[in-house]
Amino acid sequence: MTRDKYKDLGTRTVEFYGHGIKSLQDTEVKGRLIVIEGPDASGRSTQIQSITTRLEADGHAVLNTGLKRSELVGKGILEAKENYTLGKKTLALYYAADFADQFEYKIIPALQAGYIVLADRYIYTLIARNLARGLDKTWCHNLYGFAIKPDVVFYLDVEPSVLIHRVFQKNSTLDYYESGADMGLSNDMYESFLIYQKRVSQEFHLMQKRYGLIPINGNRTMQEIHNDLQKRIDNFLRHVGHK
């Protein structure tokens, strides 16, 4: 095994997608930002758990982040979605505020402290959802111009027809927004889910090049996906600092 235990990851200056944040320009970080993207029930959380365990075993400090988890608005979004019908721009901005709060208070400080930040989704899911709902493309990309570029982004690519079975195994019901039910795609939830997930997946494919997303075939078993991901992450960590 060529695990690089206790390895110093080296420092680098953060790079923003757009205009960035004034107070963070030229910020130096010692940690690394690894993102795993993919739809609900694609097995993301399971993968993140086992990767975290493994990275910690190798002596890295790991911070997990995800969507809707900010101190500021995390709970507010869930409440608001239950009690109100939110417009698509409102929802998009709400999620952006939640992301920004975690970005500035969790992700950046952890990276400065030398953590490996393992993000259970980042800006791409948010952008894809907004695009699938027909929001203006430049607007959607500009919105997240304050985010930094991660070191590596994996995208669990699952066929909608495979995904729907995993959703049923997990919850036995389809989530309102994750089925795009707010968009009036179809009166039939099953049908709506497939159309919506197909659209989101298309948006991911379109973003692949722009953002350097690495697609991971998510139609395989959890173990196969895990082996694939772990190999790629080991490989990535072996090469950082040697550039």
Next chain:
Amino acid sequence: MEKRGKLIIVEGIDGSGKSTQLHLLEKWLAFKGVNVFKSEWNSSEMVKEITSKGKKKGLLTPTTFSLLHATDFADRYERNISPLLRAGYFVLADRFVYTAFARDIVRGCNPAWVKKVYDFAVKPDVAFYFKVPVDIAVDRILIGRPKLKYYEAGMDMNLSNDPYESYRIFQGRIIEQYDALAESEGFTIIDGTLNIEEQQNIVRKKIMPLLEDMKPIRARTRR
């Protein structure tokens, strides 16, 4: 969006008298039988609770401050402003996107970023800017020595340890931003030091032509 109504907005720092003028305009329009709807900055029920929670804790960064206010605006825009304009209403907004531009830019957000975030909003038919020298406006607000809130005083920017001094500097910088926007955004500038009646007269004269535009629609609905 096919807009049939009219959008009238007021801008100016706290104490510039803009809300008083908008209130009088609203009464006048209602008296004339026009369908009026007023929307105030930072007033969405849904967002309010969360914003104030963050404000109390002093947790907001310029970016989250900006995004939460944009969320509030988008909610009011999607829920009220946009549909009511389509329905032919006179929509009156007490502060509009320019408040966000001015405040967020003073706080250090990137100007191009902020402007893009708000670019879904239609341009107002008339944008009044109530211009008052900073000392007069600030004195109007501070006369009773009110307790200034943390963000209201701009304490997050470390301008001064004294909230009143900080507030004064902050308001001064906002005026600079408004002045910079005035020409490119076509603000109708009103001298906020004139007496209330004089100002209202100017406001109503400016709005009068918009009422002419509305007549055909009203005639149609009567039949």
